[in-house]
Amino acid sequence: xxxxxxxxxxxxxxxxxxxxxxxxxxxxxxxxxxxxxxxxxxxxxxxxxxxxxxxxxxxxxxxxxxxxxxxxxxxxxxxxxxxxxxxxxxxxxxxxxxxxxxxxxxxxxxxxxxxxxxxxxxxxxxxxxxxxxxxxxxxxxxxxxxxxxxxxxxxxxxxxxxxxxxxxxxxxxxxxxxxxxxxxxxxxxxxxxxxxxxxxxxxxxxxxxxxxxxxxxxxxxxxxxxxxxxxxxxxxxxxxxxxxxxxxxxxxxxxxxxxxxxxxxxxxxxxxxxxxxxxxxxxxxxxxxxxxxxxxxxxxxxxxxxxxxxxxxxxxxxxxxxxxxxxxxxxxxxxxxxxxxxxxxxxxxxxxxx
Amino acid sequence: xxxxxxxxxxxxxxxxxxxxxxxxxxxxxxxxxxxxxxxxxxxxxxxxxxxxxxxxxxxxxxxxxxxxxxxxxxxxxxxxxxxxxxxxxxxxxxxxxxxxxxxxxxxxxxxxxxxxxxxxxxxxxxxxxxxxxxxxxxxxxxxxxxxxxxxxxxxxxxxxxxxxxxxxxxxxxxxxxxxxxxxxxxxxxxxxxxxxxxxxxxxxxxxxxxxxxxxxxxxxxxxxxxxxxxxxxxxxxxxxxxxxxxxxxxxxxxxxxxxxxxxxxxxxxxxxxxxxxxxxxxxxxxxxxxxxxxxxxxxxxxxxxxxxxxxxxxxxxxxxxxxxxxxxxxxxxxxxxxxxxxxxxxxxxxxxxx
Ligand SMILES: CC(C)[C@H](C(=O)O)[C@@H](O)C(=O)O
Ligand SMILES: CC(C)[C@H](C(=O)O)[C@@H](O)C(=O)O
Numbered sequence: 001x002x003x004x005x006x007x008x009x010x011x012x013x014x015x016x017x018x019x020x021x022x023x024x025x026x027x028x029x030x031x032x033x034x035x036x037x038x039x040x041x042x043x044x045x046x047x048x049x050x051x052x053x054x055x056x057x058x059x060x061x062x063x064x065x066x067x068x069x070x071x072x073x074x075x076x077x078x079x080x081x082x083x084x085x086x087x088x089x090x091x092x093x094x095x096x097x098x099x100x101x102x103x104x105x106x107x108x109x110x111x112x113x114x115x116x117x118x119x120x121x122x123x124x125x126x127x128x129x130x131x132x133x134x135x136x137x138x139x140x141x142x143x144x145x146x147x148x149x150x151x152x153x154x155x156x157x158x159x160x161x162x163x164x165x166x167x168x169x170x171x172x173x174x175x176x177x178x179x180x181x182x183x184x185x186x187x188x189x190x191x192x193x194x195x196x197x198x199x200x201x202x203x204x205x206x207x208x209x210x211x212x213x214x215x216x217x218x219x220x221x222x223x224x225x226x227x228x229x230x231x232x233x234x235x236x237x238x239x240x241x242x243x244x245x246x247x248x249x250x251x252x253x254x255x256x257x258x259x260x261x262x263x264x265x266x267x268x269x270x271x272x273x274x275x276x277x278x279x280x281x282x283x284x285x286x287x288x289x290x291x292x293x294x295x296x297x298x299x300x301x302x303x304x305x306x307x308x309x310x311x312x313x314x315x316x317x318x319x320x321x322x323x324x325x326x327x328x329x330x331x332x333x334x335x336x337x338x339x340x341x342x343x344x345x346x347x348x349x350x351x352x353x354x
Numbered sequence: 355x356x357x358x359x360x361x362x363x364x365x366x367x368x369x370x371x372x373x374x375x376x377x378x379x380x381x382x383x384x385x386x387x388x389x390x391x392x393x394x395x396x397x398x399x400x401x402x403x404x405x406x407x408x409x410x411x412x413x414x415x416x417x418x419x420x421x422x423x424x425x426x427x428x429x430x431x432x433x434x435x436x437x438x439x440x441x442x443x444x445x446x447x448x449x450x451x452x453x454x455x456x457x458x459x460x461x462x463x464x465x466x467x468x469x470x471x472x473x474x475x476x477x478x479x480x481x482x483x484x485x486x487x488x489x490x491x492x493x494x495x496x497x498x499x500x501x502x503x504x505x506x507x508x509x510x511x512x513x514x515x516x517x518x519x520x521x522x523x524x525x526x527x528x529x530x531x532x533x534x535x536x537x538x539x540x541x542x543x544x545x546x547x548x549x550x551x552x553x554x555x556x557x558x559x560x561x562x563x564x565x566x567x568x569x570x571x572x573x574x575x576x577x578x579x580x581x582x583x584x585x586x587x588x589x590x591x592x593x594x595x596x597x598x599x600x601x602x603x604x605x606x607x608x609x610x611x612x613x614x615x616x617x618x619x620x621x622x623x624x625x626x627x628x629x630x631x632x633x634x635x636x637x638x639x640x641x642x643x644x645x646x647x648x649x650x651x652x653x654x655x656x657x658x659x660x661x662x663x664x665x666x667x668x669x670x671x672x673x674x675x676x677x678x679x680x681x682x683x684x685x686x687x688x689x690x691x692x693x694x695x696x697x698x699x700x701x702x703x704x705x706x707x708x
Binding site for chain 1: 437438441442446469470471472473474491492494496497498503504505506507508509510511512513514515516517542543544545546547548549550551552574575576578579581582583595596599600601602603604606607608611612
């Protein structure tokens with residue numbers, strides 16, 4: 001029997017609550033399947049930990065995590081701890097340390113999910129974002145000169161390496177080929193005269209190896225407009241760290257909201273553990289009240305199953321989320337229901353066993 | 355009688371056609387008012403000019419333009435001329451040369467305008483973007499190392515000066531105060547650890563002088579989501595060059611489309627001419643067929659009238675655009691009508707005189 005060792009970092013606010021339901025569901029799939037099992041280890045890291053210890057995770061945190069097959073992350077961030085500390089000390093640190101250079105975010109309008117767009121058919125919203133997750137605009141490099149003087153000037157450097165750009169674009173082409181979908185590259189070469197001209201060049205270059213893949217190339221401003229006006233033109237989308245950040249939130253907005261948005265941070269070579277997370281925040285205002293929606297957390301559990309090769313179970317979890325949304329019986333308040341976080345998880349487990 | 359000297363650069367594709375209608379309308383307002391008149395001078399610059407002369411405008415182009423009160427620009431870009439040449443040689447060159455550091459873009463859902471969002475009331479979409487237009491992500495600075503080798507690395511520098519950041523934020527606060535609206539700053543301090551941390555700091559600093567203005571501060575990813583899920587929370591919005599580029603296209607998408615999107619490039623000190631443009635592209639596929647929608651061009655004429663202090667006429671033009679959209683009689687095909695570009699302009703002139 002294959003045992004998957006999972007590091008669970010509930011993190012802040014509603015993080016631990018929503019993960020608990022995902023874990024129930026994962027355990028149940030393992031039980032039903034019989035050929036694998038999960039071994040969950042809990043790490044109490046996050047902002048509370050920071051307030052007590054002065055750091056978001058222990059010094060050997062990354063080393064501890066490195067022994068796991070995957071990381072299941074809840075949410076990071078709490079009032080009183082500046083974002084750049086909490087995120088750089090945990091979420092971003094893990095992404096970088098484990099070279100999780102692919103941020104994979106499905107944007108699919110499931111049956112029963114609310115959509116703010118008029119006249120859009122459910123099937124029209126079905127895309128997957130491949131977001132560069134290790135460099136680009138988020139490289140963290142820059143300079144701050146003449147501080148607090150009239151000639152103060154601040155520089156933020158976006159860093160695009162051939163290594164980093166090629167591998168993300170290649171990953172996206174492979175995915176598009178495998179799934180028989182078109183591939184859209186998003187850039188802004190007409191204004192970002194170094195980084196995005198380079199991006200466009202690599203996209204074309206790598207594309208020569210994939211003559212069978214239909215490609216499109218949009219400017220980021222037009223691309224954001226199409227998300228709203230004509231989402232059906234998208235299949236697989238590849239973009240830089242910042243553009244992916246913006247467009248995937250827009251993607252969440254048109255496909256049921258943050259309560260349904262999941263993201264995987266992958267190290268495709270499996271040299272290091274990958275990380276799976278609902279991408280909503282820690283929502284401190286509703287923490288501990290049983291109101292948090294665990295569906296995004298269950299969706300990220302589905303991504304984890306996919307990554308381990310259990311595609312059937314991954315799909316099954318999505319089917320169950322859909323079923324619950326169509327039934328509209330067991331849903332949390334944000335989805336118009338009256339169920340608690342736990343009840344939604346229990347219902348998912350029940351449906352799995354049916 | 356005050357004479358406004360306007361440089362008209364029709365540019366490429368549908369540019370000249372749509373400007374022609376705006377010019378009709380401007381002339382008619384002047385006639386009706388009697389206290390001012392327009393003196394239009396036409397410049398045949400653009401991609402055609404480039405193909406003949408090897409440059410988008412003559413060497414002394416900027417000097418020629420400097421003698422005008424304003425520039426009225428159609429559209430720039432044509433297949434066969436790379437974007438970075440056409441834009442950097444004309445649109446961006448004018449913005450920079452004349453220090454048009456404010457890009458002012460109204461996003462307002464007019465009566466009768468189509469909206470792709472379900473359940474949104476017309477009044478819910480009424481905001482004004484104040485986009486930084488002179489530096490930031492579009493500074494054009496960077497480096498390209500180890501070209502065409504495996505260790506190739508490309509760097510794009512965003513440059514935020516205190517001078518540039520303070521003046522745009524101050525402009526936005528002034529506008530919010532004057533219009534009794536809230537002011538939202540859009541940034542991304544949790545990931546862009548130099549530029550956006552600085553931006554947030556200046557926003558707070560300048561804000562101390564405006565205790566009467568209600569402020570909000572959103573991350574750009576969340577901000578783009580709110581554009582779709584809850585646009586009514588926005589009044590005046592201030593943001594950097596790139597974020598403004600993305601969000602104003604999104605703004606156009608939710609408020610009637612590109613056929614209705616106008617933008618002013620302002621040098622508020624009036625040391626140099628400001629520029630007014632419909633922000634749609636040159637649409638080469640429909641150029642010369644009388645199909646282009648001149649409403650954005652008329653809207654930018656309205657912005658020009660505002661800038662010259664003729665606020666009543668500016669408002670009157672918007673009223674007329676609204677009237678035509680409600681009537682749905684004289685509209686171009688993109689708005690579901692059958693009228694030609696010229697007919698729409700003529701109708702606007704007729705309504706003005708009523
Ligand atoms: C929290 C933040 C740094 C992060 C990002 O921008 O990457 C988040 O918005 C996301 O999209 O995962
Ligand atoms: C054409 C392009 C350089 C320009 C920009 O990004 O500024 C356009 O998209 C705009 O928004 O005015």
